[in-house]
Amino acid sequence: MAMDSPILNFSINPIGTVHSCFKEKFAIPRQPSLALAARGEIELFSPYDDPLAIAGLEEVSHLWLSFIFHQAMPKDGEVRLRVRPPRLGGNKKIGVFASRATHRPNPLGLSVVKLDGIKNGRLQISGIDLLDGTPIVDIKPYVPYADALPTASNAIANESPELILIEFTPDALCSAIDQGKRLGQPVKELVEQMLAQDPKPAYQNPDPKRIYGVKIWDLEVKWLYPQQGLITVISISKSG
Amino acid sequence: MAMDSPILNFSINPIGTVHSCFKEKFAIPRQPSLALAARGEIELFSPYDDPLAIAGLEEVSHLWLSFIFHQAMPKDGEVRLRVRPPRLGGNKKIGVFASRATHRPNPLGLSVVKLDGIKNGRLQISGIDLLDGTPIVDIKPYVPYADALPTASNAIANESPELILIEFTPDALCSAIDQGKRLGQPVKELVEQMLAQDPKPAYQNPDPKRIYGVKIWDLEVKWLYPQQGLITVISISKSG
Numbered sequence: 486m487a488m489d490s491p492i493l494n495f496s497i498n499p500i501g502t503v504h505s506c507f508k509e510k511f512a513i514p515r516q517p518s519l520a521l522a523a524r525g526e527i528e529l530f531s532p533y534d535d536p537l538a539i540a541g542l543e544e545v546s547h548l549w550l551s552f553i554f555h556q557a558m559p560k561d562g563e564v565r566l567r568v569r570p571p572r573l574g575g576n577k578k579i580g581v582f583a584s585r586a587t588h589r590p591n592p593l594g595l596s597v598v599k600l601d602g603i604k605n606g607r608l609q610i611s612g613i614d615l616l617d618g619t620p621i622v623d624i625k626p627y628v629p630y631a632d633a634l635p636t637a638s639n640a641i642a643n644e645s646p647e648l649i650l651i652e653f654t655p656d657a658l659c660s661a662i663d664q665g666k667r668l669g670q671p672v673k674e675l676v677e678q679m680l681a682q683d684p685k686p687a688y689q690n691p692d693p694k695r696i697y698g699v700k701i702w703d704l705e706v707k708w709l710y711p712q713q714g715l716i717t718v719i720s721i722s723k724s725g
Numbered sequence: 726m727a728m729d730s731p732i733l734n735f736s737i738n739p740i741g742t743v744h745s746c747f748k749e750k751f752a753i754p755r756q757p758s759l760a761l762a763a764r765g766e767i768e769l770f771s772p773y774d775d776p777l778a779i780a781g782l783e784e785v786s787h788l789w790l791s792f793i794f795h796q797a798m799p800k801d802g803e804v805r806l807r808v809r810p811p812r813l814g815g816n817k818k819i820g821v822f823a824s825r826a827t828h829r830p831n832p833l834g835l836s837v838v839k840l841d842g843i844k845n846g847r848l849q850i851s852g853i854d855l856l857d858g859t860p861i862v863d864i865k866p867y868v869p870y871a872d873a874l875p876t877a878s879n880a881i882a883n884e885s886p887e888l889i890l891i892e893f894t895p896d897a898l899c900s901a902i903d904q905g906k907r908l909g910q911p912v913k914e915l916v917e918q919m920l921a922q923d924p925k926p927a928y929q930n931p932d933p934k935r936i937y938g939v940k941i942w943d944l945e946v947k948w949l950y951p952q953q954g955l956i957t958v959i960s961i962s963k964s965g
Contacts, residue, residue, distance in 0.1 A: 495793055495862070497735045497831045516871055533822075533830060537806040541823030544880035551791065551833055553735055566777040582773075582864040583781030590773060591737045593791055593863045595835070597872065622735070623833045624822040630885040631756055632837065633873040640784035645870040 499553070499620035501529040504607075506675060508617050508700035510556060510587075512684035515571065516645050517614035519682070521599065522674035527608040527621055534606055539624075545600060547627035548610070552594045553620040557587035564590075573641070576688050583641060594619075597627055648681040653718045660721040668702055672721065676706055680716050700724055739793065739860035741769040744847075746915060748857050748940035750796060750827075752924035755811065756885050757854035759922065761839065762914035767848040767861055774846055779864075785840060787867035788850070792834045793860040797827035804830075813881070816928050823881060834859075837867060888921040893958045900961040908942055912961065916946055920956050940964055 505525035567578040568586035665672035705724040745765035807818040808826035838850040905912035945964040
């Protein structure tokens with residue numbers, strides 16, 4: 486069988502970018518479909534910022550986004566054949582092609598997101614796991630009869646992540662509500678949904694006084710693990 | 726909200742190529758999950774042709790392949806905001822991002838395929854819609870709980886394509902069976918499954934004597950439409 490000689494290099498240009506609630510990689514949910522309060526929007530670049538390019542999308546509920554892992558670009562000459570996926574506890578290695586880890590031979594990501602609407606030419610999306618500023622290289626409609634495979638199985642990622650209990654201190658709860666009103670975003674729900682999937686590596690067993698933090702929107706969220714299986718959100722404040 | 730200035734260009738290198746039953750674009754099934762006789766294999770390029778890079782894939786039933794539409798590369802400066810998807814009859818235009826058409830701003834394709842096994846380091850795949858020689862740029866496992874969305878809807882591609890009836894002339898049937906034995910491939914089933922999705926554009930209403938043809942493996946398949954809703958396969962022969 487004759488094989489075409491491999492074309493060695495393709496050039497890919499972003500067609501848009503994401504404005505996302507997630508300002509850093511840590512705490513981005515592994516199962517974003519359970520985090521519908523995780524919202525953002527896609528800004529299309531010229532010449533694709535034209536209503537013609539998205540005509541028809543109003544009939545589509547979900548999108549596949551192809552994007553660049555811009556904070557996980559491979560270094561020159563770097564070859565990583567195996568990765569440590571967080572869902573295996575972060576300390577077991579599997580082949581890079583058996584995982585969706587961010588460090589890949591080509592830094593291409595793939596996410597399915599809910600399309601909530603189009604406002605001022607921007608695609609309003611939710612259930613996202615995308616970092617703010619992520620370059621988008623393609624948008625395709627989800628096609629249920631082709632993409633939703635009832636017989637598919639994956640023993641490595643067989644079940645959706647276990648959820649953990651979240652409580653807020655009274656101050657943190659007040660702040661979540663106030664900041665949510667200011668931003669016009671479901672901040673309390675986002676914090677709950679994001680932390681319920683427990684962002685820390687599974688093998689960590691933290692000191693109950695160790696404070697974890699992450700940035701969402703323009704906020705700094707802080708929490709700790711007072712006991713196994715429980716997160717207490719201790720503060721939500723505008724980041725400096 | 727501060728936006729990173731767009732990075733203008735990413736370089737993507739194929740990590741492998743596909744050896745496929747499909748030797749030309751015409752007649753590649755629109756719903757490949759209904760064409761499990763459509764088989765091929767992925768040959769990984771060095772340094773990814775290493776068992777370490779695919780360790781764990783034996784626990785995965787389906788794969789997402791990101792690939793290059795190498796026969797639909799955009800010309801320099803070409804901007805196509807709208808496309809004519811075949812399933813709308815081939816004569817109605819919609820936005821490129823509301824379609825999975827091959828001519829896209831970045832020529833990136835996305836396919837889910839069944840992983841049947843690994844033989845001599847090559848991934849054996851079926852239910853494919855990939856052209857022979859397609860450059861593969863990423864392989865990711867299908868994750869049922871994240872990818873199979875029970876509530877998703879898409880009114881543009883709402884139902885799987887209607888199937889049409891296939892019959893063989895006695896000579897063509899014999900030939901399908903003989904050639905199938907020679908190739909070690911389910912040729913008869915492939916012809917049936919491929920043609921049942923009716924490859925001709927929906928708006929064509931062909932003369933009953935017009936002969937259509939396509940290459941699969943090293944074979945030339947010929948058929949005609951003796952009446953609406955029926956295909957007769959008239960010959961299957963080794964191509965010259």
